[in-house]
Structures are given as structure tokens and as C-alpha cells.
Amino acid sequence: MPTTPTAAQARGYADRMLVEIAAALLDRDQRRYRVVCEQVYASTLDQRAVDDAVSHALEQAVQHAWNSNWRPVELDHTLRRFAARAGAPKSAGNWMAQLLTDVTAGRMRVHDPAAVDPRWTAELSVLDATVWWTGDDGHLAQFGRRHSLDRLKVLGGAFELMRWLYQELPPLERAGHAPGSPARQRRATSEATDGADRRMLDRIRALLAKAESTDFPEEAEAFTAKAQQLMARHSIDHALVDAASGMSDGPETRRIVIANPYEGPKAMLLQVVAEANRCRALNFKDLGLSTIVGFGPDLDAVEMLYTSLLVQAIHAMTAANPRADRYGRNDVRSFRQAFLSAYAHRIGERLTEVREEVDAEVAAAGTDLVPVLAARSEAVDTAFEDLFPHRVSRTSRIANAAGWASGRAAADRAELAVRNPLPAG
Template identity: 45%
Template sequence: MLEQAVRSVLTAPDDTLDLALDTGASLLAASAGQWPAVSRALLGYADTAVGRCWSAGWRPADLVRVVRRELKPVHLALAVDLIAAENRRHPATGPDRRWREQLRELDADAWWPDDEQFLGAFAHRHRLDRFALATAALELLRSWGRLPPIAPVGPAPGHSGRAAGRSVRAEHPAGPATGEPRMLARIRALLAKAESTEYPEEAEALTAKAQQLMAQHSIDEALLAAAGADRDTPAAVRIGVDNPYEGPKTMLLDAVAAANRCRVVWAKEFGFCTVIGFDGDLDGVELLYTSLLVQATHALNKAGSGKDSRSKAFRQSFLVAYAARIRERLTAATERATSDAAAGRHLREDGTEEQLLPDARLLPALAARSAAVDDEVGRLFPKLVSQRVRVSDGEGWVAGRAAADRAALHGRAGEIRD
């Protein structure tokens, strides 16, 4: 009965969808006596549906992002629980660090006593009747069931340590946070200090040190690869980029990625960007992009007091200019760090500096890593197009560049809201 209801909803055109939903939900919710069986059947069906999404390249954060964009909060809560239910089939150690981080951030935990009581417990928790919950479940399964395959960014549960035919690097050593690389934990700590200080000069110094550490880590890994001591290959992550002003946000992400020898591919229809690069660089890109996005929000909200500063044209132009100026600053910082490293000036992980002999392998090694990233982009996305972002407000452009010049390149997690 559940399979029949889901099939009817999946295949219904938009003009008859309401009828299919009402018919299916009425059948499923008709009897309190059969509700436990419906509950067990739903979790079983969802295991298959979610597993199909994993095989098609989707990851936990992606499925939740789709629901957040298209449906309502109750669907979002149900989505997390169905992901948690499916996750019980897999060992807690896999498939990779970022997958586990996504599950942890979603708080995906099977909290219900048993599968027959799941729907009853969920309905009680969210104050829903049987019909409303059955409708939400069918709408959710329709949303997931219509997703197309996408380029994978890592192994799926139940698969070997290979993603799309390419080797996946072994896990990083654990840092202070569970599964977090030690380098990233150190950078996060420096940025937290920069965020909490009341003295701009101290914030600038701490943030600059964090940026140096990021650049030096990338350089160290390039030299390890050149020496044959590291078999690292490019990887990929997805980062959500939603409206409003998704174009300028993508430009900002691309600016951060380019400065860290990564590439960005924007999937506008799904509200995310895929960032391709080497593993440690990807960690830094995600952290720094989130920080700069918060600062852009604060600067935008403070920019000007006239009514024009609240217009869409002003805000769009402001954020495009902000991203363009950040690109210039980060590119210059990367070039300085590379020049220092080529001259033998090395930044240790504890933040102190040491003088080493210049290493002639550095620039060829960095070039090789950039070429490897380009090759991976071509393999994952053989057909790409570029898109221009329009600037239509001169005042917004000037204000955005000025705000980017003031950015301390640190911050805490958040997003732009209009």
C-alpha cells in the first residue's frame, strides 16, 4: 500500500498532485490499528530511497538542503530522521570524515524506541495527526525520488574506499575535535581568538597568522607529494549557496577557493557549489568563506543610511565588489606566502617561523597540484559554462570594495539574509 501511494505521488503531474497526495495519505492514515505497520513500512522504504540517493552522488547535507529549499520545517525534521534510520545499516566509521561531520551537524540520531512506534512518536513530538504526517512523508519521498544523479564527491556508504574510480585519501589524524585535522583545529583556534578580541590590531595579527598557517600547510603537502611521500589526490566538497544574492556569494566562494588553488562549480538549481581541490585546502576554503560571508553581512547592513542602500541593485553591486576586492587581497596573500616559502622561510604549525634552505621543487609541485585539480574538474564536469554577474549600482560597488578592504578575514558561522 505504501509503495502504491509513493508511486502514484512520484508519477503525478503537478496539476493532479494534490489529489494523489490526498488519496495516498488517506489510505495510509485510515486506521490507527495499521499505523505501526505503516511506520515500519515507511522506514523500510526510506532505507531504499535514501540509499538510492547515496548511489546517485548525493550526501546527507545535500538531501537536507533540498528539503529546506522546497518544503517545510516538518519535512526537514522527517528528512533528518529518515537519514538517521538509514544510517543504522552502516558502520559508524564510514564512509569518510566529512560524511560523519555532516551527520553530526544534522544531529541525525535514531531517537525513537522501535520502528513500529516511529510515526506515532514523531506525530506526538511535532503535534501532527496521522493524515498530515502521511502527507508530509509522501511529499518528502517525492522530492527525493525525483532527484537526478550528480557528480559524486566521495564514497557512498557500503562502497569501498574509492569514489567514481579514483582513490580517496586516508583519514587525517584526529585533532581536538572528533575527526578534525590538527591543522584545521589550530586555524579554528586562531580565528576564535581573533573574533573575541576587542583590539583590531590583535585580530589582524591572529588572522594573518591563521592565513599563513593555511598557506604553509598547502605548501608542505605539495612538497610531500613532490618527494613521493604522499599519494594525495584532489577531492571535492559541496557548500550551500542560497538566495538572496546567490551570484555574488558564489563569486566570494570562488575568490577564496582560487586563492587556495581550488576550483568552484556552481549548481544553481540545487543551491550548492562543488569545490574541487586537495583535502587540507578544502577545509580552509570552507572555514574562510563562512567567515567572510558573515563579515559581508555585517558590512552590508551598515553600508549607508539612505534608502538606496536597501535596494536590490545596491546590495547586489556591494556584494559583487566585496567579492572582487577579497579576491585581490587573498591572491596577494597567497603570492607572498609562496614567495616566502620559496626563499626558505617556513611557518611551523605552532605559529613560529624557521629558516630553511630554499627548495627548488616548490613551484613545480604547486603547479602540478593546480594541474591535477583542473584535470579533476574536467573529469567530474566535462561540460561547463561561465556566467556573468551584473553590477548596476556604482555606489554599491564603491561601498563593497571599501568594506572588503576593512575585512579582517575572520568571523563566525552565519549567512546573509535580506
Template identity: 40%
Template sequence: MSTAPTPQTTVERALATALYARDSGARDRSVETALDTAASLLAADPGADAELARRGEEFVRRAWERGWQPADVVRIVRRDLGEPQLRIAAELIRTESRRYPEATLPARWAGQLAALGPDSVPPWQAPDRFSYATAALELYRLLLRLPAVEPVGPVPGESPATAAPRSVHEPKALTRIRALLAKAEATDYPEEAEALSAKAQELAARHSIDAAALDAGGEGRTVPGACRIGVEPPYETAKAILLDAVAEANRCRAVWNSAYDFSTVVGYAADLDAVELLYTSLLVQGTAAMTRAEASQRAGGRKRTKTFRQSFLMAYASRVGERLTAAAEAVSGAAPAGLLPVLATREVAVGARTDELFPRTTATRVRGVGDEAGWTEGRAAADAARVHPERRGVRGPGPGQGGG
């Protein structure tokens, strides 16, 4: 006489069927058949829901152990799957993260968790159990196959030994920077946006120098950290160049991972905060300027395409980099002489930490820009949206220059 399967048995059978089916690349019939079979098992056993969710939390935890963070997982799920899987992933991330005292969560996780949105009704309570089970299994397949990436912080629950302490309150400088950039994004006047963005960068530079001075006067030196910033299509090459410019301007280094749509930015905490704020705002300003420029081109009877937009953003990133370099030199020249060795030491430390995380990076020339009007408009837009400091790293070509 056979016994009824336990919830654990049902889930084990379903996962064994669905997660390890061989995928030849494009979604083939064998994978679809395996997913259908496994989803049918789960849909027929409501008692397995809690165990299925628990196993999902385990897969999320394994992602953290391989270096991923909440925003990274959300980004890859949105790109490779869809809204149902995204909702399930968000619920699993929220639930798994509640296991740890808030004080033991890595820096920047609070913001990433908040970006998931409010808690929702558990997806497994949806009336269509088969669809939910299929979406969950597709998500678990993706989580299982995530490779290890360079860690940018400790795993939740593990207290870092060398991380700089972070206040629960945002520094006043960052609050002011955020407000200035919000005004720059909202205005329709390029000159006003330029002035507001320039003021924001000045505050960021001062904030960085103040943090360096405070660290130098303390008992223990902090060390560079790292964060990831999404660099998503379309026009991801131009966006990566823009982020590189902002990072170098703020005494950080950026390394782009084109396969997973993010750049890892290495630097000290205050500088990383500035990079996130400034890059996000400049990208918003640049995209808005590109839209206006394209509309103007079309009004003049000239049809513009993807080539125009790509050229525009490449030029915008290039010109922002030039302006950042000039502003960086001015800020460095005004720093107290006694602080210059401290700033130099921190720059060396950032470089060393980057080399430690990425010992085998490669430099790539980007492909040429083919639309002269887009390039010209992009540089003009950069002149009307500014920010500051120095730039190295990825360099974009000028109009008509080729790439390898």
C-alpha cells in the same frame, strides 16, 4: 473472505498512490488528493510504521548512490519542503548511516551527520499520524526525484581505492585557523579582523605547502578530492563569486550548481579544509559588515534596498578576490624552489579532476551592479576582512557594468 492487509501491503499501496502522481509543476489538486489518500492509508495502520521508515531509508540510500550527501539532502529539503520533513529526513539519515562501520563512511560525513543534531523521538510516534504520514510522503517524493549529481566521494560502505588517508584528529594548523577566524568574526574592530583573517590565511597556505611536501616525499601520491559547500539565497551569485575566490586562492576549483544551491570544490584534502573554514568566516564577516553599512546608510536618511545589499556583496567578493590573488603570489614566491614543480603538478591534477567531473561547464557573466554606494561600501569592507591567494573563475562586474 478478505484478509487484512499486511504492513508491507499498506506501505506499497500508499507509495504507489502518492509517489507517482503526476505533478504539473505548481502543486495541483491531483497530487494533493493522492497524498491525502495515501496518508489516510498509513494513518489507519500503525503496524506499517516500521516498514514506512525502512522504505525511507531505502530512498536515502538511493540518494547516496546518485551522488548526494547528508548536507545536500538537508539543504534541498529545507529549501523545498519544511521543518516536519526536515526532522524526518534527519532521522532517516542517522538511521541509515548507522548501517556502516564509521571507518567506511566517506570523508567529511562525520561533520555532516553531527550537524543533524541529537537523535530525536521517532517522528512516527507523533500523535497526529495523518500529518506525519503526509510529511513523510512529501519527503519521499522529493528523494525519489533527486537527479544524479557529480559524486564527491564514495558511497557509504565502499572503501575508496585512491583517497588520501584522513586522521581522526584535526591537524593543529586547522585548529589554529579555526580559532583565529572565530576571533575575527567576534571583534568589532575591522583592523583586528583583517589581521586575524590574514594570519589564518597564512597558516592555511603553509599547511597546504607542508601537505604537498609530505605527499611528494611519500610512497604513493594522493589524488584530488572534492566537497560541496552550500551557496544559498539570497545574493547567491555574490556568494558563489566569493567562494570561487577562496577556492582558487587555496589551489582549488569551484563549480557552482545554481539549481541546487551548492558549489562543488575540487582540490586536495588540506586545501578543501581551508576553503570551507575561510569561506564560511569571510561570508560571516561580509554579512555583518553589510548590515552595519546599511544601518549607517539609513541613519543618513538614504533608504537602501536589495540593490544595495547585492552591490555590497558583489563588491566585497570582488575585492576579496583581489586581495587573495596578491597574497597567493607572495606565498608562492616564498615556497622552496624544489617544491614548485610539485605544486604545479598538483594544480594540473586539480584541473584535470575538475574537467573529469564537469566536462560541460559553462561560464556566465553576472548582471551589473546598480548601487554605487553599495559597491563602494562592499570594497571597503573587503579591505577590512581579508584572507589570501589567487583567483580565477567567475568574475563580477564593476558598478554600472552590464551582464548577459
């Protein structure tokens, strides 16, 4: 007469089934994956044992993605994008993304918070990745009740999430370090230097926040120009210190999520901001991500300035009122696509002018700046070429002349060249 397995035995059986699912996914054996999933659906094992095994397997799948250099906000963004492209209802994409966030929070419990990259911790905060479930029912059962989903639906979502994490995500270049991976060795800096850097970045953030919040273009221009000027000087200060000491952390890599709509012009804006700040950027259109390569202070400047300029560009774009053409057409999408493209192009020109003015001021003060900046640019170019030797360039056609003219005019109104005395930060 068969006996009922103990709780430990049931968990062991369930774990073996989930290990088999993961192995099938890694081997890309779709038939074996489907067969074992059906065995889990039909299992008479204790549901809590099965659910706990599924939760553990999901955490392993998330760690696998982290080890392939995927970060939490990138996974959330790409999963929602994948679900939308697959034709899934928005509600399905939302609860699948929430399941991923919960699994992320669960996995973080095995890592020492003190050893986690602060940028990683900030991303978890943005996603609100917290362990909210309690009690004896386990996460999946409580997740189902919270989202009004039956158990088979939750299990199906968990298996599909595992499949996506193991099979749909290409490995990415390293950008920071994931929990459980070794941190990049950095040269030691003094508390005074770190404190000065923080104060400078806080001052820049405050200026950009003022630029975003004002309704007056002249004020936005002044605040943004002052911020760019401070960024350029901050970058030069770091370059000169590195050159004098003969030590440097070298170029780093970061990624930025490029969200719909108008991903192309947004990626273009990031690229011109990066180039104006001695960085290089590459957009992965299929993933909705862009990678930037540069020295740390320059990457900080690119991230802050891009975020602020995107807010300002969208504000200007929505305020623009495209008129119908002579045929009575009023294509808002093509107008806005052209607007943002022109805005990005013109802003790139203006940012470069500001940087060159600051470079000239420093050089005029007797600083031998040219070889220092040339060496850093060469280091960035080399790192970029090593990472992306087979990149492909794309061009886009602008189909709305009115949008292009309006976007360029908006960028001119927000021109960033320092011509007049600027407000104190």
C-alpha cells in the same frame, strides 16, 4: 467469511504497496503513484503495519539519494528550498525537513558507525539527526503527535517526500562517501603526520575565530592574514612531501551549501577563495550548492577561510548604512548585493597576493617549487574539466554603486597581504 490478517501478513501487504509506490516513482508513472497512495489511505490494514512499511520505504528513498551522492545537510537545505519555491507555508517546510532528518537517523541504524565518514557524522550532528521515538506506536504515529499532525497529513507528507527524493533530485558528483558505499583508498600516513595536521588546522581555526569575534578591523586583518599565511605554508608542505615521495591522493571534491539571501555574491566569495588556494569552484544556482575541486589540504583551507570571511563580510555589510540616493530611494537589497560582490572581488585579490608572497618566500629559500605547484594545478584543472565539461558561465550586473564602493572599502580594511609582523598563533 474473510479473516483478519496476522501482523506478519498485514506488514507483508503493506510492504508490497510501498514497493509499488517506489516502483511507480522510479518509472515516473504519476498515475500509478497516485492510485497506490489512495489505496494506502483507504487501507483497513493495521495502522502500525502500514506506518512501519512507510517508514522503511522512506529509509530506502533516503538511501537512494545518498547513492546519488547527496549528503544530509544538502538534502535538508534543498528540501527547504523546494518547499519555499513551491509556495508551501514555512511550518510545512519545517516539519517535512524534520521528517527527513528523522528518516535519516533511522536509516543510519543499519550502518556501522565506525565505518561512517567523519564529515558525514558531523553533518548528522549539525542536523541533530537522532532516533528519539520509542515504544510500540512506531515513528510516524509519534511524529504526528509531536507536530500536531493527523495521520493522513503525515502519510501525505511521507509520500511527497518519497516523490521528491526519487524524482526531483539530480545525481551529483561524488563528494566523500555515503554510508554503505566504498571509501576512497588513501595512502597511509603516520600518526605524527596526522597529529601535526590536526594541530595546524586547530591553530588556523583559533585564529579565524579571533578574527570573527573582534570588533577592531586591524585585529581581524592580522588574525586572518596569519591564518591565510599558515594555510599557504601548510599546502606547500604537503605538495613538497607528495612530490618527494612520488605519491598523492590526487584532487578531491567537496560541496558547500550556499544559503539565501544573496546567494550569488556568496558563491562568488567561495569561488575567489578557492582560486586563491589552488582549487576550482562551480556554483549550482538552482540547488543552492557549490562544488570545489582541489587537494585535501587546500580544500580544508577553502572551507575554513570561506566560512570565516562570510561571517566577517556579513558583519561589515550589516554595519554599513546605505544612504538614500538623490531620488530618496534606499534599496537595502541592491546595496547589500553590490556590497558582498565587491567584497568578494577585492578579497580574492588580497588572498592571491598573500599566497604569492608565501610562494616567493619558499622559492627564495632554494626550494624548486614552481614545477611542483604547476603539476598540482594541472591535476586540479583536469579533474574539474572531467567533472564539468559542459558548465556555463554567468555574469551579473551591479546596480548599486554605493554598495560596490562600500564593499570594496570593507575588503580593503580587511586586507590580507602580510605587511607587518603578525601576532603569534
